[in-house]
Amino acid sequence: MTSPRLREAEIRPDELMAEQGRRYEADVKWLLTQIDRFQEVPCPICEATEHRPEWSKYGLEYRRCTRCRSVYMSPRPSPALLAEYYRRSANYEYWNEVVFPASEEQRRAKIFRPRAERTVEIARRHNTRFGTLVDVGAGFGTFCEEVERLAAFERVVAVEPEPHLAQTCRDKGLEVIEAPVELAVEELEAADVVTSFEVIEHLFSPRELIEKCGSLLAPAGLVVLTCPNVMGFDVLILGELSATVDAEHLNYMHPASLGSLFEKCGFEVIEHQTPGRLDAELVRKKALSNELELGDQPFLRRLLIEDWERVGDLFQDFLVDAGMSSNMWLAGRKG
Ligand SMILES: [Zn+2]
Numbered sequence: 001m002t003s004p005r006l007r008e009a010e011i012r013p014d015e016l017m018a019e020q021g022r023r024y025e026a027d028v029k030w031l032l033t034q035i036d037r038f039q040e041v042p043c044p045i046c047e048a049t050e051h052r053p054e055w056s057k058y059g060l061e062y063r064r065c066t067r068c069r070s071v072y073m074s075p076r077p078s079p080a081l082l083a084e085y086y087r088r089s090a091n092y093e094y095w096n097e098v099v100f101p102a103s104e105e106q107r108r109a110k111i112f113r114p115r116a117e118r119t120v121e122i123a124r125r126h127n128t129r130f131g132t133l134v135d136v137g138a139g140f141g142t143f144c145e146e147v148e149r150l151a152a153f154e155r156v157v158a159v160e161p162e163p164h165l166a167q168t169c170r171d172k173g174l175e176v177i178e179a180p181v182e183l184a185v186e187e188l189e190a191a192d193v194v195t196s197f198e199v200i201e202h203l204f205s206p207r208e209l210i211e212k213c214g215s216l217l218a219p220a221g222l223v224v225l226t227c228p229n230v231m232g233f234d235v236l237i238l239g240e241l242s243a244t245v246d247a248e249h250l251n252y253m254h255p256a257s258l259g260s261l262f263e264k265c266g267f268e269v270i271e272h273q274t275p276g277r278l279d280a281e282l283v284r285k286k287a288l289s290n291e292l293e294l295g296d297q298p299f300l301r302r303l304l305i306e307d308w309e310r311v312g313d314l315f316q317d318f319l320v321d322a323g324m325s326s327n328m329w330l331a332g333r334k335g
Helices: 015-033 079-087 090-125 142-149 163-171 179-185 206-216 233-241 255-264 279-288 298-306 310-322
Strands: 052-055 060-065 071-073 134-137 157-158 175-177 189-196 216-230 267-273 325-335
Touching: 015 079, 052 233, 060 163, 090 142, 090 163, 090 189, 090 216, 090 325, 134 142, 134 179, 134 206, 142 157, 157 179, 157 325, 175 179, 179 206, 179 279, 189 206, 206 255, 216 255, 233 279, 255 267, 255 325, 279 298, 279 310, 298 310
Parallel strands: 134 157, 134 189, 157 175, 189 216
Antiparallel strands: 052 060, 060 071, 216 325, 267 325
């Protein structure tokens, strides 16, 4: 499947993003006042304790696990602090009330429709039953709307614990379970596909999410999960300059490390892909704003500046085909 060309400004209108940026900074400032509620953790992917410092941003420390090469924030906010952070976040409130409504139609066409098509494609490729699909962390419900529109599944359920978002999902006519995923199990028959988009990187325990997805699934059911790829182009080139390196992103995995976590949780990894469309453009922007110095990097300067019009899209296509984009998808089958 070819994705429509994606331009960052289409999904993140600049003027809204400026206000959103201010609110995010205020949220992070508050989080840093709670630093005594942060906890040291071993690698949340493979549990190893050996590590070296990788990035430092906003006064937060990110470590590279020397065993599985994932990166993780440690110390990190406790689960209770994280819950409080999202509950009181001015940024998410603005996002829900302003940014998302203003950009929903662009996001629908550029993100959610391709996301729904890709999910159905994966399910077809692996001969899944098309009974129930459950989306964990359904947010605004746009993915669920788009997957319903494809009429591939008999039932689509949005699991969303945040009350305002859950209400938005209900207003769209979706079936909603307004609860954390572990409480959703009681209200569901065994699902055939569980999806979770851009959630796992935010959680105290990524392993818990995968186990909870597993508990929602029928035997041989599929889990389809997306998150940033720490081995992707923009993260590797930009490091802590990358917007992916974020105070809310605690876990930075790559296809192999997340795959091994799937296996530990009783899933067989059946495919991974990196369909991200933004890497080259994000790095180019940092170069144009001089945050990234390309003085001694003639190859990157040629790629991202001098020959950009001719090779930008080709290069991004290469990153996707080579599994080197910074957005990854992993699909697993429950054993
Ligand atoms: Zn590790």
